[in-house]
Amino acid sequence: MTDMLRVENLSVSFSSRAGRIEAVKGMSFRMRAGTCVAIVGESGSGKSVCAQAIMGILPKTASVDAGKILFADPAKNGAVTNLAALDTRSEAFRQIRGGRISIIFQEPMTSLSPLHTIGNQISEALRLHKEMDKKAARAQCIELLELVRFPDPERGFDTYPFELSGGLRQRAMIAMALVCGPALLIADEPTTALDVTVQVQILGLIKELQARLGMAVLLITHDMGVVANMAEEVVVVYRGEVMEAGCVRDIFQNPGHPYLKALMKAVPLIDADPDERLVPLRAIETGEAHLLKARKNKTINDDGPILQIKSLTKSFAIRNRSFSLFKKDEDKVIAVDHISFDVKRGECLGLVGESGCGKTTVAKIIMGAINSDSGEIIYNQAGRQIHLEGLSDKELMPYRTKIQYIFQDPFGSLNPRMTVYDILSEPLSIHNMGDKKYCKEVVMELMQLVGLDPRYLNRYPHSFSGGQRQRIGIARTLTLRPELIICDEPVSALDVSIQAQVLNLLKDLQKALGLTYLFISHDLAVVNYIADRIAVMCRGHLVEIAPRELLFRQPQHPYTKALLASAPSPDLDHPLDFSSACHGVMTEPANWPEPYAARSGERPEFVDLGNGHFVRAHKNQPRMAHI
Amino acid sequence: MISYFVRRAGIMALTMLAISVLVFIIIQLPPGDYLTTYIEELRSQGETVDPNKIAYLRAQYGLDRPLTEQYFVWLWGMLHWDFGYSFEFDLPVSDVVGNRLWLSMVLNFTTVIFVYVISFPIGVYSATHQYSWSDHGITLLGFLGLATPNFLLALILLYLANIIFGTSIGGLMDPKFINQPWSWAKALSVLEHLWVPVVVIGTSGTAGMIRRLRANLLDELQKQYVITGRAKGLSELKLLLKYPLRLSLNPFIADIGSLLPQIVSGAVIVSAVMSLPTTGPMLLSALQSQDMYLAGSFLMFLALLTVVGMFVSDVLLAILDPRIRLEGGVRR
Numbered sequence: 012m013t014d015m016l017r018v019e020n021l022s023v024s025f026s027s028r029a030g031r032i033e034a035v036k037g038m039s040f041r042m043r044a045g046t047c048v049a050i051v052g053e054s055g056s057g058k059s060v061c062a063q064a065i066m067g068i069l070p071k072t073a074s075v076d077a078g079k080i081l082f083a084d085p086a087k088n089g090a091v092t093n094l095a096a097l098d099t100r101s102e103a104f105r106q107i108r109g110g111r112i113s114i115i116f117q118e119p120m121t122s123l124s125p126l127h128t129i130g131n132q133i134s135e136a137l138r139l140h141k142e143m144d145k146k147a148a149r150a151q152c153i154e155l156l157e158l159v160r161f162p163d164p165e166r167g168f169d170t171y172p173f174e175l176s177g178g179l180r181q182r183a184m185i186a187m188a189l190v191c192g193p194a195l196l197i198a199d200e201p202t203t204a205l206d207v208t209v210q211v212q213i214l215g216l217i218k219e220l221q222a223r224l225g226m227a228v229l230l231i232t233h234d235m236g237v238v239a240n241m242a243e244e245v246v247v248v249y250r251g252e253v254m255e256a257g258c259v260r261d262i263f264q265n266p267g268h269p270y271l272k273a274l275m276k277a278v279p280l281i282d283a284d285p286d287e288r289l290v291p292l293r294a295i296e297t298g299e300a301h302l303l304k305a306r307k308n309k310t311i312n313d314d315g316p317i318l319q320i321k322s323l324t325k326s327f328a329i330r331n332r333s334f335s336l337f338k339k340d341e342d343k344v345i346a347v348d349h350i351s352f353d354v355k356r357g358e359c360l361g362l363v364g365e366s367g368c369g370k371t372t373v374a375k376i377i378m379g380a381i382n383s384d385s386g387e388i389i390y391n392q393a394g395r396q397i398h399l400e401g402l403s404d405k406e407l408m409p410y411r412t413k414i415q416y417i418f419q420d421p422f423g424s425l426n427p428r429m430t431v432y433d434i435l436s437e438p439l440s441i442h443n444m445g446d447k448k449y450c451k452e453v454v455m456e457l458m459q460l461v462g463l464d465p466r467y468l469n470r471y472p473h474s475f476s477g478g479q480r481q482r483i484g485i486a487r488t489l490t491l492r493p494e495l496i497i498c499d500e501p502v503s504a505l506d507v508s509i510q511a512q513v514l515n516l517l518k519d520l521q522k523a524l525g526l527t528y529l530f531i532s533h534d535l536a537v538v539n540y541i542a543d544r545i546a547v548m549c550r551g552h553l554v555e556i557a558p559r560e561l562l563f564r565q566p567q568h569p570y571t572k573a574l575l576a577s578a579p580s581p582d583l584d585h586p587l588d589f590s591s592a593c594h595g596v597m598t599e600p601a602n603w604p605e606p607y608a609a610r611s612g613e614r615p616e617f618v619d620l621g622n623g624h625f626v627r628a629h630k631n632q633p634r635m636a637h638i
Numbered sequence: 639m640i641s642y643f644v645r646r647a648g649i650m651a652l653t654m655l656a657i658s659v660l661v662f663i664i665i666q667l668p669p670g671d672y673l674t675t676y677i678e679e680l681r682s683q684g685e686t687v688d689p690n691k692i693a694y695l696r697a698q699y700g701l702d703r704p705l706t707e708q709y710f711v712w713l714w715g716m717l718h719w720d721f722g723y724s725f726e727f728d729l730p731v732s733d734v735v736g737n738r739l740w741l742s743m744v745l746n747f748t749t750v751i752f753v754y755v756i757s758f759p760i761g762v763y764s765a766t767h768q769y770s771w772s773d774h775g776i777t778l779l780g781f782l783g784l785a786t787p788n789f790l791l792a793l794i795l796l797y798l799a800n801i802i803f804g805t806s807i808g809g810l811m812d813p814k815f816i817n818q819p820w821s822w823a824k825a826l827s828v829l830e831h832l833w834v835p836v837v838v839i840g841t842s843g844t845a846g847m848i849r850r851l852r853a854n855l856l857d858e859l860q861k862q863y864v865i866t867g868r869a870k871g872l873s874e875l876k877l878l879l880k881y882p883l884r885l886s887l888n889p890f891i892a893d894i895g896s897l898l899p900q901i902v903s904g905a906v907i908v909s910a911v912m913s914l915p916t917t918g919p920m921l922l923s924a925l926q927s928q929d930m931y932l933a934g935s936f937l938m939f940l941a942l943l944t945v946v947g948m949f950v951s952d953v954l955l956a957i958l959d960p961r962i963r964l965e966g967g968v969r970r
Contacts, residue, residue: 122865126959126960132866184866
């Protein structure tokens with residue numbers, strides 16, 4: 012056997028009350044030693060189950076029904092073992108698991124035990140597979156932590172997972188997987204839960220270690236951008252079956268299978284043509300809006316921005332010692348630091364930034380869910396300027412109908428004990444609007460508007476898929492005929508194919524109902540698809556705001572540049588620059604060069620670069636000339 | 639860490655003070671005092687009561703003084719290890735309680751050990767073999783154990799012990815050893831009698847513990863880090879002991895706080911049924927006869943054990959769980 016891993020006709024099924032469910036149906040692929048193969052597919056396509064079958068860590072309810080998993084260990088001169096036939100609890104399998112094949116998971120937050128130190132958990136893997144005393148194990152672990160670029164590996168060895176950031180935990184996870192020098196590393200969505208600037212570091216790390224240690228990587232992902240940058244060969248799976256397999260260039264340039272073609276069209280691109288419409292895999296039929304539209308037209312005649320944010324500031328008190336390795340003790344965290352921007356009527360303003368940059372805090376302050384420390388929020392009510400920040404709960408009530416919120420998590424945001432009808436009509440009853448007949452009409456229309464069958468009104472949220480739930484969430488925000496909708500990462504919990512569907516729906520609704528969006532996202536490609544203007548946030552600062560094309564063509568701020576450079580593009584001709592030094596560094600305001608750097612006693616202002624392009628910098632700066 | 643302990647100790651002292659006020663008030667709440675109960679008792683037996691003697695006794699015990707003064711005298715005494723005087727037994731409280739306290743500690747401590755030793759392996763087995771026939775069987779037995787009234791079980795076991803082993807009924811030792819100095823024979827007799835109350839008192843606790851351990855462990859077994867451990871190549875037993883079991887222990891450590899007072903007072907009814915010379919029945923009678931210093935000292939002792947138990951469990955949790963030790967409270 013020349014291949015290191017060969018999966019032949021593998022079938023895995025789960026037993027459930029409804030009988031056996033086939034998760035993997037006759038899957039076959041092969042891997043050569045030292046290569047990177049990507050398995051691509053939507054959630055539920057069986058790609059993770061396949062990885063679990065190779066590792067022998069399938070859940071109890073699952074079983075391998077047929078097929079072979081042939082693993083030829085290079086360390087044993089290619090002696091072939093059929094992992095599918097081996098008892099997963101046997102000593103022989105345990106030697107391979109963790110020793111010769113290891114895995115990293117998607118969730119760095121939960122995949123490490125919170126009660127044991129990083130060093131304990133890493134050295135455990137080492138001592139299981141190699142005869143080694145504690146001291147030698149510690150030394151080798153620290154060496155490996157250094158290899159995965161852990162800052163201060165000596166100290167890192169004795170830290171607990173919860174003291175580390177997500178990126179550092181994933182590094183620890185990688186160190187744990189690599190400590191025994193495996194022949195094959197399975198990376199199951201290794202960067203999906205991470206920020207883009209962290210993702211690019213982790214991907215770069217995996218690629219570098221793959222080359223240095225000569226191991227093969229089986230990359231499981233749904234992100235075509237990651238595939239384009241990492242893999243040599245690609246296996247596309249759909250509903251447990253391999254649709255297409257081949258080398259990465261063929262797959263991207265000549266996708267043959269209709270599913271793959273459709274998948275490619277559904278992915279938003281960073282450098283996409285603004286007028287090009289995404290084609291979702293499963294399109295939805297939407298109805299017309301009569302009731303909601305009729306009254307809408309009256310209000311769209313006033314000028315000026317619908318919402319003005321002026322010098323908004325919010326800080327949170329914390330009591331903990333230190334959360335990441337380097338943060339010093341602080342009593343306060345400034346989540347939002349003097350942020351000002353306008354939202355024009357009828358536009359979609361994208362608010363981009365990484366986790367913890369304060370974008371959701373801004374949205375919640377606008378919503379009135381939390382109060383700001385200082386600053387103004389001015390809402391334009393038919394020409395009247397209303398200061399929302401000073402209003403009491405009761406005075407705020409009429410404006411609550413004007414601003415609505417779409418949440419990220421389609422599962423947590425709908426009450427599981429309410430029917431869809433109750434969910435959609437609740438806003439009306441809260442605001443005492445309309446009688447029963449009106450209520451019913453509106454709800455029926457809403458369902459059609461988001462492409463759901465009105466017959467489903469009596470069902471409960473659990474009988475809908477994630478995408479359908481998100482559409483219910485969108486319908487709920489429309490009930491009160493709002494003017495401004497804050498979309499807080501509305502598609503980041505959804506699959507690529509569903510993502511396109513929901514994005515198109517949001518676009519269509521905006522046009523049909525004359526809505527204004529504040530669209531919060533961490534995904535530049537998504538924002539590029541939907542937003543007219545984009546504001547970039549970093550560590551509580553608004554660093555740059557510009558019309559979409561301008562921001563993508565001429566980013567000015569170092570953080571914006573780093574963010575754009577970190578986003579993987581599903582295009583083989585635009586590979587990520589893994590070696591670039593700017594990744595990660597520019598997320599720290601302290602590392603920004605002049606004129607962007609923070610100076611003591613002087614706050615950078617917004618410098619107008621023309622055409623609505625503003626960047627946060629110091630004005631009185633000789634070098635400003637070339638910006 | 640140290641400042642945390644100091645602060646906790648300060649709060650404990652304040653809590654004890656508040657409890658002492660409460661205990662005192664509650665004991666005083668029913669109308670009358672020990673002497674009125676005493677007079678009633680004498681009258682019902684047809685004896686006459688000399689009012690002078692009553693007045694003398696009242697002055698002697700300090701019952702004629704204002705309540706606040708009585709309270710401070712009591713509190714001051716306790717701080718000097720003087721728990722007052724039991725009217726009923728005509729002895730200082732410490733003498734009345736002494737021996738019984740030790741016996742009930744032995745009994746209930748054994749019970750706790752029994753509960754843990756039996757329930758841990760069964761609970762772990764039950765969780766790791768979820769929905770198997772053995773798990774269903776254990777669940778059924780557990781519910782039976784929870785549902786059977788203790789006193790009924792006590793009577794049945796006493797009967798069986800007497801028939802099969804010839805153990806004397808009731809008490810914690812053979813009647814001939816009562817009021818005898820400790821000897822090997824006496825200790826053996828205690829051991830021989832001990833198992834019945836231990837089983838009786840421990841049954842429901844064991845059943846409850848099995849259920850809780852099973853539920854906790856099932857939660858933990860689902861978690862991602864368990865799969866990580868398995869993917870490392872750990873054997874199932876090692877994996878179970880090091881990760882999920884360790885994490886499912888927290889609730890049990892937190893339980894220590896309520897366990898300590900149980901060790902002293904626990905199972906009053908069973909003790910009464912089996913006429914065990916433990917403190918439970920004594921507390922009951924002291925409360926009934928308004929023997930205020932005896933009851934008060936008891937309650938204070940229980941409160942102290944609760945507070946100390948909570949403190950111990952908090953300290954243990956802080957030592958065992960780095961999240962509690964290092965994270966502090968993160969506020970949003």
